[in-house]
Amino acid sequence: MAVRLTALTGALLSFTLGVLQPAHAETVLERVSRTGRVNTVVLNGDLPYSTQQGNAYVGLGMEFAKEIQKELSDYTGKPIQLVPQPVNSINEGLAAIASGAVDLSCGAGFSWGRAMFVDYTLPFALSGTRLITPAGNDGTPAALQGKTIGAVKHSLAAHAIEKTVTGGELALFENPAAALEALKNGEVQFLAGDSLWLLANRGAVDPKGNVAPTVPYNRSAVGCVVPENNSGLLNLSNLAIAKLMQAYINDDPSALQRINQWVGPGSSVNLSQDVIKAYFTNVLLSAALLNLS
Structure with a gap:
């Protein structure tokens, strides 16, 4: 992770550094x-x-x-x-x-x-880092032990989960669309991300899922x-x-x-x-x- x-x-x-900068760039x-x-x-x-x-x-x-x-x-x-x-x-x-x-x-x-x-x-x-989880899972570190957690590569959520959930496995996706698709097709059952992003997209990819925990991992x-x-x-x-x-x-x-x-x-x-x-x-x-x- x-x-x-x-x-x-x-x-x-x-x-x-790969872009040449003029001496007096506009x-x-x-x-x-x-x-x-x-x-x-x-x-x-x-x-x-x-x-x-x-x-x-x-x-x-x-x-x-x-x-x-x-x-x-x-x-x-x-x-x-x-x-x-x-x-x-x-x-x-x-x-x-x-x-x-x-x-x-x-x-x-x-x-x-x-x-x-x-x-x-x-x-x-x-906003802050939370997860879409299956029903009955409260999204806390203890409840994520041994779980595979999806997240967008280089996102703030991926960093927060990496630092906090030491017993889980992080599955990184290139962009938000790919991460949402992975949750929708069952490739992952847990998806970490920006709380507002999760709420905005939950209905389309996992309408029965919870957005948890109550207190975000970070803000x-x-x-x-x-x-x-x-x-x-x-x-x-x-x-x-x-x-x-x-x-x-x-x-x-x-x-x-x-x-x-x-x-x-x-x-x-x-x-x-x-x-x-x-x-x-x-x-x-x-x-x-x-x-x-």
Whole structure:
């Protein structure tokens, strides 16, 4: 069961060092303004954050990416197109952001290791590592002894299970879609992952399964990431995210619909509006306090 930060570091460094950097490279914001495009990483099967629907990508992460697109259009004074860039794995997406080849990715769980290579925006969700388990299994380390546990390769969940469940075997899958398919076809009976991801997809792959344990193995904020040292793009992204969260808090009908369809009442995740508003309020208050300090 080996999920190492060194593997991620090596992948990112090899990708980044393989790209020739001009002496005075334009910033991502300058490139977006010049090309009229903001490129965003997307993963299929990664609801509630992103998934392919026909020829488009949808999800909670895409709602915030669209808000960033709008903010960029307003700032540059020209139409900016949001262009999905599909990737096949978490590492591929992070490497594309770290190298500056892609501008944005929304739906990334925070870790200090990843923050060495990319810059995080304000978070728009809070999640943590849990599992889909068969009925009667509470998902605790003791209940997972001798079990094979599926997880997405290089995910925060894979790392948490590796460190915590010493008597289980980790089966790693290249991407979220492959991990979900493995649970659906019975290749694994346990699947570890982001709690919101598990809740959003359980009905399609294991409707009788539990999401457990009650207390997650870890917790992590979820937001967008941009290439390092691009304060212009980071600042505009934070502004866009804050505006959408504030609109939700203020009961704006469009904001309520956009967020609720993925994580709110009646969705597969089924969080209450009060819970979502409380989290958004805490994020905005924390950001305000940090700016005052």
